[in-house]
Amino acid sequence: MELIRQAGARKGARPDTFVGWLFVTPAILHTIVFMAVPAAGALFLSFTEWDMTSAPRWTGLRNYQEILFDRDLYPDFWISVRVTLLYAVLAVPAALFTGFVQAYLIDTVRRGQGFFRLAFYLPVVTAEAAVAAIWRWLYDPQFGLINEALGLIGIEGPDWLGIPEMVVPALVLIAAWQSGTAMLIFLAGMKGIPRNLYEAAEIDGANRRAQLFSLTLPLLRPTTFYLTVTGVIFALQMFGVVYVLFGRDIGGPESAGLTYVLQLYVSGFRDGEMGVASAMSFLLFIATLLITALQFRLSRRDAAS
Amino acid sequence: MRMAAALFAVALAATACGGEGAQEATATRTVDFWYYQPTPDQAVKVKQLAKDFESANPGIKIKLTEIPKDDYNTKLATALNGSGAPDAGYLDQPQMARFAGGGQLAEVPAGTIEEADYYPGALGTNKVAGKLMGIPLQQTTVVLFYNKKYIQTPPTTWAELIAASEKVHREHPNVAGVSLPKGDGFGAWIFPAFVASAGGTMVDEAAKKITFNGPQGQEALGLWRTLLTSSPRKITNTDQAFQKGLAAMTFSGPWDVLGIREQFPQLKFGVSLLPKKLEEASTIGGDNGVVFSKADNPDAAWKWLKFLSSAEHNAQYADITGNFPVNKKAAATSALAGDPDMKIVIQQLESARPRPALTEWIKVNDDVLAKAIEEGVDGDTSPAEALNAAATRATKVLGWS
Numbered sequence: 001m002e003l004i005r006q007a008g009a010r011k012g013a014r015p016d017t018f019v020g021w022l023f024v025t026p027a028i029l030h031t032i033v034f035m036a037v038p039a040a041g042a043l044f045l046s047f048t049e050w051d052m053t054s055a056p057r058w059t060g061l062r063n064y065q066e067i068l069f070d071r072d073l074y075p076d077f078w079i080s081v082r083v084t085l086l087y088a089v090l091a092v093p094a095a096l097f098t099g100f101v102q103a104y105l106i107d108t109v110r111r112g113q114g115f116f117r118l119a120f121y122l123p124v125v126t127a128e129a130a131v132a133a134i135w136r137w138l139y140d141p142q143f144g145l146i147n148e149a150l151g152l153i154g155i156e157g158p159d160w161l162g163i164p165e166m167v168v169p170a171l172v173l174i175a176a177w178q179s180g181t182a183m184l185i186f187l188a189g190m191k192g193i194p195r196n197l198y199e200a201a202e203i204d205g206a207n208r209r210a211q212l213f214s215l216t217l218p219l220l221r222p223t224t225f226y227l228t229v230t231g232v233i234f235a236l237q238m239f240g241v242v243y244v245l246f247g248r249d250i251g252g253p254e255s256a257g258l259t260y261v262l263q264l265y266v267s268g269f270r271d272g273e274m275g276v277a278s279a280m281s282f283l284l285f286i287a288t289l290l291i292t293a294l295q296f297r298l299s300r301r302d303a304a305s
Numbered sequence: 306m307r308m309a310a311a312l313f314a315v316a317l318a319a320t321a322c323g324g325e326g327a328q329e330a331t332a333t334r335t336v337d338f339w340y341y342q343p344t345p346d347q348a349v350k351v352k353q354l355a356k357d358f359e360s361a362n363p364g365i366k367i368k369l370t371e372i373p374k375d376d377y378n379t380k381l382a383t384a385l386n387g388s389g390a391p392d393a394g395y396l397d398q399p400q401m402a403r404f405a406g407g408g409q410l411a412e413v414p415a416g417t418i419e420e421a422d423y424y425p426g427a428l429g430t431n432k433v434a435g436k437l438m439g440i441p442l443q444q445t446t447v448v449l450f451y452n453k454k455y456i457q458t459p460p461t462t463w464a465e466l467i468a469a470s471e472k473v474h475r476e477h478p479n480v481a482g483v484s485l486p487k488g489d490g491f492g493a494w495i496f497p498a499f500v501a502s503a504g505g506t507m508v509d510e511a512a513k514k515i516t517f518n519g520p521q522g523q524e525a526l527g528l529w530r531t532l533l534t535s536s537p538r539k540i541t542n543t544d545q546a547f548q549k550g551l552a553a554m555t556f557s558g559p560w561d562v563l564g565i566r567e568q569f570p571q572l573k574f575g576v577s578l579l580p581k582k583l584e585e586a587s588t589i590g591g592d593n594g595v596v597f598s599k600a601d602n603p604d605a606a607w608k609w610l611k612f613l614s615s616a617e618h619n620a621q622y623a624d625i626t627g628n629f630p631v632n633k634k635a636a637a638t639s640a641l642a643g644d645p646d647m648k649i650v651i652q653q654l655e656s657a658r659p660r661p662a663l664t665e666w667i668k669v670n671d672d673v674l675a676k677a678i679e680e681g682v683d684g685d686t687s688p689a690e691a692l693n694a695a696a697t698r699a700t701k702v703l704g705w706s
Contacts, residue, residue, distance in 0.1 A: 051382075051403065053382060053406070070701075072697055072701045073702065075672075075676060075698065076672075136544075137544075140542075140543050140544060141539045141540070141542050141543055142543035142546075159538060162539060162542040248487075248491055249487050249488070253679070254679060254680075255676075269378075269379040270378075270667075270671060271667070271668045271671070272378075272382065272667075
């Protein structure tokens with residue numbers, strides 16, 4: 001019996017591998033066809049001049065050079081980098097904070113957890129265009145609900161989307177409201193913390209505040225780190241909301257809402273400079289890679305100390 | 306093989322059933338025509354027009370595809386590179402050079418239209434390097450709109466415009482004088498009207514030199530900057546400020562004459578010529594009909610475009626979309642011609658100037674000029690500085706340096 005089973009295992013190694021491959025083939029095909037091939041195509045195009053109507057012309061590194069250094073041809077490039085970085089730096093912590101608060105409150109309430117989970121997650125699954133259109137009404141300087149509400153308590157609200165300095169804060173507010181994903185993952189993380197730890201803490205005399213800061217937050221570190229990394233990657237690709245929010249006035253006042261991907265879109269699809277847009281997307285890829293590597297680095301050093 | 310056999314059988318059956326009409330049915334040619342998504346009401350009328358064409362031209366079927374205007378050029382460029390490309394469609398005037406240069410457009414076959422029948426301004430936008438690459442379908446321009454509640458006699462000069470704007474805002478602090486165009490592609494399209502009115506030009510194509518940063522351009526941008534002080538963005542940034550009565554004046558085109566009447570019937574507004582500095586001037590825009598080089602049925606497509614621009618149907622078509630006929634004979638029969646507001650627009654059309662016919666002009670318009678307006682009107686930069694910087698950029702974009 002033992003012998004037979006061993007033989008079977010040895011013989012079965014091949015079919016097993018085969019079945020394994022069979023299972024991952026769809027994923028591999030998907031990655032190759034829809035990700036690797038287009039990415040390779042974009043890499044090629046980034047070295048060409050292509051307006052989508054005539055054949056691409058090889059220009060070597062010229063696109064990269066002009067994007068990075070020619071302020072006459074791409075005056076808004078560095079503005080868009082600044083806008084995007086500022087947005088990521090503010091929006092990610094804001095969304096993490098609201099997400100955590102929501103999760104903490106949901107974890108505390110005894111009844112209706114499912115309802116609150118759904119209610120807070122709804123903004124995430126709502127179509128981006130609809131979200132942006134609604135916020136556009138909310139921010140309307142004359143009839144917007146936000147300024148109406150501020151008016152009730154005697155504050156004259158600003159023209160949120162009309163003043164350059166207010167644009168990024170307005171976007172951050174939307175991000176904070178759309179923090180359902182962070183909420184859900186934080187909540188899962190909280191459920192994963194063994195209850196007996198809290199019991200032990202209680203016996204040691206720790207109040208809720210102490211439990212939060214000495215127990216919940218430290219134990220949620222991996223969750224927070226994951227959310228920070230993915231949040232930053234998403235924030236760097238901010239597009240849909242700003243595209244709809246400003247409509248014809250792309251990027252808003254003084255390009256204060258011109259995110260990197262919006263600038264990329266404009267180059268490719270409005271100006272018909274697909275080569276330039278491809279080069280921009282590769283620059284974003286490299287930047288995202290570097291920023292993510294940096295985050296891993298910092299977190300490891302943090303954990304060690 | 307079996308598939309082909311089945312298809313054959315079906316075709317045979319269809320022919321057999323069709324009887325006399327069979328010959329025509331098998332020869333049906335479909336023209337996929339792309340155009341800007343109109344209002345639902347307009348769409349019904351365009352469909353009716355297509356039906357009229359189909360009954361006058363048996364064997365041709367028009368498939369109307371509506372595309373939102375903002376996405377049109379993107380979708381078109383993508384479709385032409387992939388599958389699902391239309392046979393014919395609209396093309397915005399400044400896009401002609403780009404698509405023709407890429408070999409995407411078919412040249413208009415000789416004898417398709419009589420060039421003398423058309424307004425030269427509109428026809429001229431179809432010529433790329435001397436070749437006729439499209440047929441004009443409709444044209445448009447920009448005039449002054451004023452709210453009769455605040456403005457009794459519309460201003461005719463720049464000085465009067467400033468005075469009227471300041472008076473309104475002084476007497477009604479919650480109302481802006483003018484809903485001023487912003488630093489975007491639309492504002493950059495209107496701006497040349499003011500440069501021309503001051504006696505200036507945008508470019509000197511022969512000398513390959515940018516001229517919009519001359520004194521006239523600076524005066525034009527300066528005018529907008531002056532108007533901004535009595536037209537706060539905080540008021541006009543609300544959606545449709547003029548329509549809601551929050552701005553006393555605005556610059557817009559005939560499409561808004563129809564749009565406001567339809568959607569804001571309570572607004573009492575009037576239309577007048579753009580206030581001038583030295584000469585009457587406005588800007589011109591419009592759409593051409595083109596047939597793509599890979600079209601399946603180019604002959605049928607040309608017939609359809611010819612139909613839309615003909616003396617008999619061009620007025621009807623332009624009336625539907627809220628634009629103006631390009632066919633001179635049609636202009637007289639346009640239902641809009643009798644409309645007092647539209648009469649002003651027709652008068653303005655006579656002094657409307659086309660934009661420079663340069664392949665990269667779109668980029669100059671949307672990126673460079675738009676930015677100059679944003680900086681020189683809303684920003685801290687003086688009009689002169691903003692325009693000089695824009696001139697440097699435009700020179701580079703056009704490859705004139």
